Amino acid sequence: MSYSLALRRDTLSKFSEFEKREPIQTKTETGDLLFNSSPKTVTKGINIVSFKSVIKLYPLATGDFYALKGIDLDIPTGSIFGIIGRSGAGKSSLLRTINRLEKPSSGQVFVGGIDIGGLNEVDLVKLRRRIGMIFQHFNLLSAKTVFENVALPLQVAGVPKADIQQRVSELLALVGLQDKHHTFPKRLSGGQKQRVGIARALATNPEILLCDEATSALDPETTQSILQLLRDINRQLGITIILITHEMSVIREIADQVVVLEQGEVAECGLVWKIFGNPQHEATKALLAPLQHHLPDDLQDRLQTTPPISGPYQQILQLSYNGENQLEPDLLRISQYFQGSSLLHGGVDRIQGHAHGRLLLAVDSNIALPDFKQLTQGNQAIAHHIEVLGYVAGTFHSR
Numbered sequence: 001m002s003y004s005l006a007l008r009r010d011t012l013s014k015f016s017e018f019e020k021r022e023p024i025q026t027k028t029e030t031g032d033l034l035f036n037s038s039p040k041t042v043t044k045g046i047n048i049v050s051f052k053s054v055i056k057l058y059p060l061a062t063g064d065f066y067a068l069k070g071i072d073l074d075i076p077t078g079s080i081f082g083i084i085g086r087s088g089a090g091k092s093s094l095l096r097t098i099n100r101l102e103k104p105s106s107g108q109v110f111v112g113g114i115d116i117g118g119l120n121e122v123d124l125v126k127l128r129r130r131i132g133m134i135f136q137h138f139n140l141l142s143a144k145t146v147f148e149n150v151a152l153p154l155q156v157a158g159v160p161k162a163d164i165q166q167r168v169s170e171l172l173a174l175v176g177l178q179d180k181h182h183t184f185p186k187r188l189s190g191g192q193k194q195r196v197g198i199a200r201a202l203a204t205n206p207e208i209l210l211c212d213e214a215t216s217a218l219d220p221e222t223t224q225s226i227l228q229l230l231r232d233i234n235r236q237l238g239i240t241i242i243l244i245t246h247e248m249s250v251i252r253e254i255a256d257q258v259v260v261l262e263q264g265e266v267a268e269c270g271l272v273w274k275i276f277g278n279p280q281h282e283a284t285k286a287l288l289a290p291l292q293h294h295l296p297d298d299l300q301d302r303l304q305t306t307p308p309i310s311g312p313y314q315q316i317l318q319l320s321y322n323g324e325n326q327l328e329p330d331l332l333r334i335s336q337y338f339q340g341s342s343l344l345h346g347g348v349d350r351i352q353g354h355a356h357g358r359l360l361l362a363v364d365s366n367i368a369l370p371d372f373k374q375l376t377q378g379n380q381a382i383a384h385h386i387e388v389l390g391y392v393a394g395t396f397h398s399r
């Protein structure tokens, strides 16, 4: 189902209870009180969440287990921030420290400049109203209707009934479920359930939305529509989205920055196009492997590491693009350097406007190869990296 966000934040009602709400009055490290401002005035450029030397250990019968081993990390306000890593790397443990569903064993978590470790119970409740959360399995109450599920956090917050009616209607319109007020969750598709989860998470007008594998239970088409909704919520409502996923395509598609966790530590962190274009850590390389265009079997079978001793052959070249310097695979220029070549395989993705991927060319053996170094530097560059992958006897296309 295609979806487009119909409302902007300023078209949502000036929701009295939430416009009047008290800021958290805890003194901050910097003196800032981000939550003092209404969400639509959220300032970009500062970090809405900062982790300082965060350690989480779980005491087990066999001894202490360190799920987080000293995390230092900043999450910029207004960004879509991805957390990836192998199963058990500590992603959920880290995410859950943001609303203190998990309390760090040591270290500090700052949310909007506030060290949330110091909050009392009352302020913790206030903090949690400013942080929405959605889950893989939606966590809807099956005995309550769609309306009642979304209304619940408002009832808990003591919002007057008439205001709840208006707010829930707006939220259901926002997520495209205006005709499902009285439907029970069991009559909804997975994508619709997640939309209810999103509406519920947005009920208290949060500044941050935490998503723990929010699309993992959905088919690819529904995933796309939920990603579109999340993107719109981020861009149009200014809500920072922090998401865990095992689907690298989700990160590639919507995240601005990504952190890779490995055994409770930060393996690497940065802009998605940079990390995906030039992964440094083994864990990142393993996670990104499914995005690679693998060599077709017939090419793999015929590829030799040395040229055939006799007879014509083709040289198989790989041209790689990692997103740096806005370099694009310019086929005209490539064919000038590799005359008579044919494009065998490959593909180029675009991540945050940067070209990523590789092209495989077959070049006849009677064509002398130019100096690859020159073709990968400065204005001359036609690719970030060029290498000979191997040789194929005869001509690949006419065996």
Ligand SMILES: Nc1ncnc2c1ncn2[C@@H]1O[C@H](COP(=O)(O)OP(=O)(O)OP(=O)(O)O)[C@@H](O)[C@H]1O
Residues within 6 Å of the ligand: 058, 059, 065, 067, 085, 086, 087, 088, 089, 090, 091, 092, 093, 094
């Ligand atoms: N309450 C707990 N008690 C003991 N160990 C725990 C507890 N919660 C998590 N762990 C352990 O901490 C490690 C990190 O768990 P966490 O749930 O954060 O991983 P994850 O990266 O989210 O994994 P997945 O991708 O499978 O969801 C795991 O080894 C897990 O077994």
Ligand SMILES: [Mg+2]
Residues within 6 Å of the ligand: 091, 092, 093
């Ligand atoms: Mg998890």
